[in-house]
Amino acid sequence: MYKLICVVTLATLAPICSVLAQPEIFNVDESLVEPYELPELLKLDNGQKVQSLADWENERRNEILDVFLEEVYGKLPDKALKPSIEVVDRSETALNNTAIRQQWELTFENNGKKLVIDVLAYLPKGVIAPHVFVVPNFRGNQSVNNDPNIAITNSWVRMKKNAPNVGVVDHRATEASRGTSSAMFPLDRIIGNGFGLYTVYYGDIDPDFNDFSNGIHPLFYEVGEDQPKSDGWGAISAWAWGLTKVIDVIEDNPLTRDSRIIVMGHSRLGKTALWSGVIDSRIDVAISNNSGCMGAALTRRRFGETVKIINTRFPHWFSDNFLKYSDHEDNLPVDQHMLIALMAPRPVYIASAQQDRWADPKGEYLAGYYATPVYELYGKKGLPGPELPEVNHPIHHTIGYHLRSGGHGVTDYDWEQYMAFAKMHLDK
Template identity: 45%
Template sequence: MNRTLTIVGLSYCLLHLSLSTAISAPPDANYDEAKVPEYTLPDPLVAADGASVDDPAEWISKRRPEILELFKTHVYGRSPDAPKRLQYELTSIDRQALGGKATRKEIAIKLGDAPNAPSMNLLLYLPNDVSKPVPVFLGLNFKGNHTIHSDPGITLSEVWSRPSKGRAGEKKRGSEKSRGTSASRWPVETIIDRGYGLGTIYYGDIDPDFHDGFKNGVHPHHDKHESAERPADAWGSIAAWAWGLSRAMDYFERDDDVDQKKVAVLGHSRLGKTSLWAGATDPRFALVISNDSGCGGAALSRRRFGEKVKRINTSFPHWFCGNFDKYNDNEAALPVDQHMLIALIAPRPVYIASAAEDQWADPRGEFLSGLHADPVYRLLGTDGIATKEMPKVDQPSHSAISYHVRTGKHDLTAFDWGQYLDRADTIFQGSATPAK
């Protein structure tokens, strides 16, 4: 069978997308479907030796490891093993948080075996009126744990400032004024009322989000390079953030209040790229959610639509491994594309979400990644993606590969969360039941 995935011209118009013609684009961005180049996608079901993969066992033992290795070599880099032993400390607990409806825990998790290794601070809310253990949503946040809710009991995070005018980035404690400033992206009460827990970590605890030569965060504590020059396949920040999510999963396996078999990992934007890589590398995540992840996340690189590989590598040289620079304006040479990242998550359910006005993240390219991962999901016995056509705005399609494009801009909204909670209800089959 010839499974070559060739897209000729991609004459798709942006059907069903409510877009303004006044959208401003950076000079090097393409927002015109007519300018999407012809491209051929690597086939996830053709092995490196040219053999077709027609059996689930072959996928698991042969083809999946090949694809994972390609992503490590060319895109995200190689992450270290977990620390030899998990070190964590319960730093606070309130069993009557949020007016008594939740238990709030704060846990400091050491990110290395050395005494001076950094720690990340996990904020965990668990519903009180359900039987334990409970399923949990886990995601990194951008501005500190204290910004996700106005709860005065949340410890103020130490957050990184970006370097400016030759000054290095600095880490300072967040202010009371910043409490709850990101609450619109984290509907804590809604999540609790639906019977789920929520865990979140400030991503700067793991690695600061600026290019400092990998001197801060977890990298210097785990890099064991024999030469002074950093290898071209060494892990970047996205791989580090994903590695940190797996360390939170290590903790969940020791917390009797958490159902570690029912953990959904979620991320928005660059942290959506992170959640996908975490889901690809750590099969313990039962549901993987990408919200507006775009280039280097769910969007196909070969489409060269919105943000391109060169732009993301230029703006954020610390996110990916050094080898990814080879594909600046050279996406066709990539041995992988992002549909293969989605395929690495199979057969576990994945949810890809876009926003109609977020053309920088290429909504159609995000949908097409799900569509072209469908053969792997079906090979492994799932229903794959439920539609071959991009759904209309605000009309989600739920299946093993779920997708929606919602009204609005680049954000994580109540609409998005409503879909993720509904999907979790189906996958986890009402496991969060009222306590007797």
Template identity: 40%
Template sequence: MEHIAAGKWELPDLLTGSEGERITTREQWQLRRPEILELFRQHVYGRNAIDRPAELRFETVDRSDGWMDGRAVRKQINIVYEGPGGTGVIRLLLFIPADIHRPVPAFLLINNREEEHIDPDRTIKSAFWPAEYIVSRGYAAAAFHVADVDPDDHDGFINGVHGIFDPPGITREGDAWGTIAAWAWGASRVMDYLAEDPDIDANRVAVVGHSRGGKTALWCGAQDDRFAMVVSNNSGCGGAAVSRGKQGETVQAINEKFPHWFSGNFKSYNGKENDLPVDQHMLLALAAPRLLYVTSATEDTWADPDAEYWACTLASPVYELYGLKGLAAAGRREKPDPGYPLQEGRIAYHLRAGKHDLTEYDWSCFIDAADRHLQ
């Protein structure tokens, strides 16, 4: 395994192929990319038991006008999936601008916090998902709750999609999908619906996640290239932050506290990050050539902003294979100051003053980047 030096980190070289060949062209990268994707399936997130199920349907629960002082149409869609273990439902909430030409681009939030943050009646308005603001900027605001796909607890992979699609009575393999992979699967099922909604421009859909949801958004975007933009907010370990030399949360810490998030194989790297055949800069590179946005927060030392920023710089050379600029400041050692987002390249980054959170400031930066690169 070839390594590259980056500051204090010695990381796997994403531009060295499995046979030791140097990747110098876009065509070579397109062969290298599936190798990296497979390594993440085998060693980190696990392998889905199924992709799009044969039994998948979309049921419109509500479509009504007049929301947000007449500026939005609300849709509530049940995405119903069936498998050997039963039936599941993802409840999609969607607010679409009413006063502009459609189809419109959309931001899809993978909501890992309380359901009140995506209140369909807008009695509760949360900066975590400022739907009114998103709509005012000309984008549809879409969201679903992770529990509709898989509960966020270590239940032995009995409930949720694991219980519906995993073969019963069979010992799980080390590369079986964990909960983050299940949530990413759910986001792709939402994309299945959005691709068929005539009000949505399916070529301009962003997937957004915070913290564990940010890890999910990155893994979803790596596998599902229908998402034109991938947004990771404060995702840290197992997300945008490189694992080797990382401060704050480590592979061992995350596996011990959340044993259901990743594959069983990932636990073999507890305290042995240097043995991983991949690191998270390689995950970020899988978004290329699409728009990638990574954020950090000054007080979020558990996630380690330095490790998140460096992953962006190290993913940038893959964008250059496409003739694109990755991170505008690729190669510079210091993160930008808070409040000065880097958005010139196809990898955008900002450091926000404050704690581990998703705020309206973050959303405004995401939309600024989308305005710049997705129009």
């Protein structure tokens, strides 16, 4: 069936309609956003207003977190599962003798199942306990840099339709995939600014397709189970869980056990970065890059990607309970400003791109703005008003934001802001 899809050209901001063979209707015209009412951030479920920081920390925060756990991303398993950790590589002369390269294999075993997660780090030489970025990658650790010593992932790798899949054959990475994501990981800049980088391939933790017989999930099934319960963890919670295991490695490593930790993710991994910041208080700063629907963007705006579209394309990302909110966003007891508020008082940064209408830049900004009252309870500064800032004019309050020129991706401009933001808040 053909449906009428309306899009907006950035040059004219005028709606242009065309008939496309797609099963989705979406809006990228700001004038077509219908009025919506956000759930109140500072009102308890019993109707009482939050009057103090204690009310927030002891009551309201827990109410909101429970909804995200049960109705959106899914509850993580209670059982602790510690891996065996093997150091498989260490070099003191990486990146032209400016960095230390380290690699680990984390092997998890339970229920007769085994999962191996590879962790890669580059740390600046001569820097004691550097601030470290934890950034999950999309195509395997070997894609981060063309260093021939990086282990190539053995896991399933997602292939994009109608797009180049350099170095990936039949969903497996090859030698040709080395360094293919290096633009997203400017190691020379990161190391040169005194930061370290830890990265992990998200597909090592859970392959990104709708099948719960692989990845980390089967290691936690109870007898008779072959998929998570209706309120159980989806892939985003699984990837966030994986990032907590990387943080375990950071804390176990003498070079970084006293480091401050910044988690950054792009797109679906931007959603993951925000959620990981909520579930793991060891994260000092969370950064969302172009995370869109169910990341930083307000769902009730129904702008660009919607709950229905994301549930149709990627039902494995969330708990099964979340499926009932397709086309029913107003029934969801939370919205994404509440997710950002759960990070308080720790710094959080939201980045949008002017041409990335699908991720709803205005909705991403507004989520930070409407999270601001919680930060103010701590005496922190959030975003100053409901209007988007000018392009390439960043805000570096405790809630940070920028709208850069260009489209969906991670650029040097983004990294410049992230490093400046981290130094501003973590060097104090």
